[in-house]
Amino acid sequence: MTVSRDDSWDEEHDVVVVGSGAGALTGAYLAARDGHDTVVLEKAGRLGGTSAYSGAACWLPGSEVQQRAGSADSSQSARDYLTAVLGGSEPEKVEAFVATAPGLVAELEKDPALEFRLQPFPDYFDAAGRVPMGRSIVPLEIEQADLGELLALVRPPVERDREGLGHAEGAQLVGGRALIGRLLLAFDRTGSGEVRTGHAVTELVTDGERVVGVVAQTLDGPRRIGARRGVLLGSGGFERNQEMRSAHGVPGAADWAMAPAGTNTGEPIEAAVAVGAATELMDQGWWCPGIAHPDGSAAFTLGFRGGVVVDATGNRFANESLPYDRMGREMFAEPGHVPAWFVFDARSGGDLPAISLPPRSPAEHLESGTWVQAPTLEELAGATGLPADALTATVQRFNGFAEQGRDEDFGRGDDEFDRFFAIGTGPNPALVPLDQPPYVAARLVLSDLGTKGGLRTDTSARVLREDGTVIAGLYAAGNASASMAGAFYPGPGIPIGTAMVFSALAVRDMLDASL
Template identity: 60%
Template sequence: MQDGRQDWDATHDVIVVGSGAGAMTGALVAAGDGLDTVVLERTALLGGTSAYSGAACWLPGTQVQERAGLGDSTEAADTYLRALTGDAEAHRRTAFLRHAPELVSRLERDPAIEFEWRAFPDYVAAPGRMDAGRSFVPLDLDPELLGALLPLVRPAVDRDRAGRGHPAGAPLTAGRALIGRLLLAATRTGNALVRTEHHVTALVTEDGRVTGVEARTPHGTVRIRARRGVLLAAGGFEGDDALRTAHGVPGGAARTMAPRGTNTGELLRAALAAGAATGLMGEAWWCPGTELPDSSAAFTLGLRGGLMVDGSGRRFANESLPYDRMGRAIAAGGGGPDAAVHLIFDSREGGALPAITVPSADPADHLAAGTWVRAESLPELAALIGVPAGILADTVGRFNGFATAGTDEDHHRGEDPYDLFFADRKNAPGPNPCLVPLDRPPYYAARVVLADLGTKGGLRTDADARVLDVDSRPLAGLYAAGNTSASFTGDVYPGPGVPIGTAMVFASPAVRHMAGPPADAV
């Protein structure tokens, strides 16, 4: 909104909209540089989808990998990314790789920030790949260190959706540890203020420059001024079905992993009104989703057994693919993005799903709701899920033959380091631990749908995370990072923690650019 009035409710150097890993990194860097910083979060809890995550940070060539003796380097990561994405976004790829080691060094100088490398393979076989992985995670965080800040951190997804807080006395792990550590470090600077229940709905511009925001709060609408700039880092538009439809993003808001009722596109609309350009608007960070009894979906990865069939009763992909690639396979080869496929498994694990799902659900609840079915024979199972009995029997028989021989002649399951990462060798009687025969009735079928971890299209930005207009010129005072911006990785998901790692990195040069001479000061 264009508005030259000066009736501001508050003024800060930097406004950060959002509270995920990218937003909180930007707030910490800005506050650490002495800038008066405010974080505006639309909900009562901090962390967004980052708090639900495993908190893998794909930040190559840093001191964390060096401590682990991995032999990783910026050059190897550059080779890998170029092989996957080409040179369409060379300037941002170069900026990301150059700044990642510097950012991690800076973060770890703060006693509140501690990382460790954890094995998790890069996702694609290409030059420069690290088969053992190059991502790292935060150490668990003692809740007593957060003190009164603890209730601000969003709990794990299963507890959050049930309206429960953190388990009493338990350390914060994964995404909660990452958000908690960044929050602790930022508040200790004395320069960072966090405002929850501040739902930013509009940008304020003056003479072509973004100078502030307008936000709805429980006490009415407020206008907050930014002397230096506004960083938008509050996720994508995955929670808005109208925007998804308009831009051809399949799936649906009910199947996204973002916290419910969030990421509904207001920031995108506000930036478009200010003249911003967008890119990759039809893309998302895809994943298979086990359909839950309430028609939402659970992020599904790490299959230890079973096989997946489409509506014809046939396999259509390597079920052990990294989740983004398996999501794309569901959309392309599983009957279309709106079709359900089925994960077929037996009773080898006592009727439990041979995979990781987030959030989890009780098998009894699934069976009662019909999202899973159970049968004593494969023909009976085929009838329950509506596929030809003969084809399903042939599919399972062929797969069991592969399990005995150790080679998946159709989809090469078990030939990649990522496939083997989740394999349960104790349950695999044959030579390939990714190929576990289905031969222990009763049999089960779980309905699987196309889900996502968030959209990956959004505002176009440059190497300093400045939002660009339709003529590729920076919009003064406006910056974006994370899923609010269009990812430089295009339609590729290179490795675990790329969304978090890129969000963290680009939030940092954004506030570093803001720290230069201000266009005007109040």
């Protein structure tokens, strides 16, 4: 949509931020902190999106937080690590990210609402620059009472949100809820910021070559909102839009994605394309195995502490302890790998020997058939349709590996990340034998934490056209933009960390400020 300067707005602000995840709220806070009239437009009724569901790991290397904890992390080691993992791609963005991260953390921690600590969690690749136990930071927990009326705006944990419940009474906000809650509190205290829920941005308004506002669909009809300085799209990807997934060849399914229902359906990305924006990486996502749920959804699954994963042939096809994105990529590497089956025994007392969010009880799974249980492997094979000879041979071979302490097929337990969740007592704690019936098989599908393809941007998060020119007034960060990480997921907190940094760089550019 193109308008002239004398067309009226329903409301006008210096900065319009679309979305309310960690990146969007970081940008909104920085703009409002410096006295600029800022509005956050959120499609849903609550704030935080997938960020609120997360563990809130922020991959923001080289900061005072790592230094306070005595970490071996540094900006140079992070630069080396990203260069090694990404194969030297996107060097300008990598440099902008690494150079900005420490100052951003320092700026955020100047606000008493924003406190961080180091969270031990290994990086995902054995590459130059990796530091022991990782470099991710997380926000401190926060009491619900500290947020007051703002608490009602923060999306609750995924297990409660999917059931239509709010925050558990008296519980602290931790992880992603703490991050969103703290950013919202800091934003609100500036006195220069406002939040609008139920505002789905479907169009961008231009004045010649510049984006000057948005059109948001609300329950009261469309609302035209002007942006004097710029529009920042921090609205997430399109993982919940099956039509867009299919059009761009994104593996998995919308129902298996971890984004809150009704969110992340890609309208802001399409609105930017409509005004000439280029896109990249549109077939990419942040992948993870997902335990299939009775209602057709899936649960983000990581930290396998036992069991084996087999495909339709009854054979293992990967190291089950791989970082979740790498395991997800193994799953869609061959059509027969999805759905897979996670096979485990009674050592876990009937519970899943892994972390799965949101959880469902074993009884619910067994009743619905998403899990099956049997006294022997042969009977388990019959219940799942797997070849009995192959499944029993797979388990026997794996048990031999557990006894000798070496996975000769896939190297499970060789890497620091493999051992991070391991609880075994044998020579290799990541290899736990399966020899205590009854046996259980849990259906495993390909889930994701979001798509990572989106609008092409530069080092200031400015949205670009196909010819590389800048669309003035339009910025994008997080999963609304094409990720700096390309087809890789270097470490825990990269999605949130890059979203926060490039949102900050967007605000710095649009306000001509410095961090």
